[in-house]
Amino acid sequence: MFPRRQFLQLAAGAAVLPAVSTIAKAQAYPSRPVRLIIGYTPGGSADLTARLMGQWLSERLGQPFVIENRPGGGTNIATEAVVRAPPDGYTLLLAAPANAINATLYDKLNFNFLRDVEPVAGIIRFPNVVVVNPLVPVKSIPELIAYAKANPGKLNMASSGNGSTIHMSGELFKMLTGINMVHVPYRGGAPALTDMISGQVQVMFDNIPTCAEHVKSGKLRGLAVTSTTRSEVLPDLPTVSDFLPGYEASAWYGIVAPKNTPADVIDTLNKATNAVLADAAAKTRFAELGAILLPGSAADFGKLLADETEKWGKVVKFSGARVD
The missing domain is CATH 3.40.190.150 (Bordetella uptake gene, domain 1)
Known part of the structure; x- marks a missing residue:
């Protein structure tokens, strides 16, 4: 949003x-x-x-x-x-x-x-942006995949609700990587972001306009954007498809x-x-x-x-x- x-x-x-x-x-x-x-x-x-x-x-x-x-x-x-x-x-x-x-x-x-x-x-x-709570020990998409595979079911993936674009962006990622993250649906993106920042949940595929400032401030760690090209709003972040060919969600x-x-x-x-x-x-x-x-x-x-x-x-x- x-x-x-x-x-x-x-x-x-x-x-x-x-x-x-x-x-x-x-x-x-x-x-x-x-x-x-x-x-x-x-x-x-x-x-x-x-x-x-x-x-x-x-x-x-x-x-x-x-x-x-x-x-x-x-x-x-x-x-x-x-x-x-x-x-x-x-x-x-x-x-x-x-x-x-x-x-x-x-x-x-x-x-x-x-x-x-x-x-x-x-x-x-x-696009959305893949963000993690800073306490999660990963700084890139390959590290996220490796960590999730080493810790199946231990990462909670927040979304704004079942069937939302935020939810589906994460499910597409899970489908293409074979990793196991537990989906935690919220009634809207705002409460999900609040719990992301506090560490109640660890991973989210959030809309860029909503969480860009949290990434820039360091409250959340951005890993990559979900489009096939970089975002002008977060130009330093790579795309998920740089590491996972065929991935795109927007x-x-x-x-x-x-x-x-x-x-x-x-x-x-x-x-x-x-x-x-x-x-x-x-x-x-x-x-x-x-x-x-x-x-x-x-x-x-x-x-x-x-x-x-x-x-x-x-x-x-x-x-x-x-x-x-």
């Missing part, structure tokens, strides 16, 4: 982006406010990402983008609301890794995410619409989103949080959704993860 204060500062600064309409207002869409539904509570990274994008899209398309929070059911309540909405482009969903993970994590859903939505555009992705956000939304509406939204991501001010603000932009076509985002659903499905099955 991104720090609330930092994100609110970004939101306040979003107004400096040029309010230039890159889409001719003569077009029929949008002719009224657009709802962008998210499956999370206000104040978190998804909510504030949506509000930034909503403001920027409003400036470019000339209609309000109203952010609607519908938390609950691991984002499934919000997803179902969008899947059941009229396919006219006026009800959109901020898609997140939970959508890819839930396809396997839940035994029964009232929808099939990949089948029932139209990809619109990617927005950002950001959180991401993008926009989807109900199935059968007209192609011209999808195209309008995709072009407007890409125009925002091409703006220098938006690039700077997301880079400050360690986020990587996801520009591209609707088909590009659709491929990411399919790839992530397949990838995390394997990890969920391996881990035996269950919803609370």
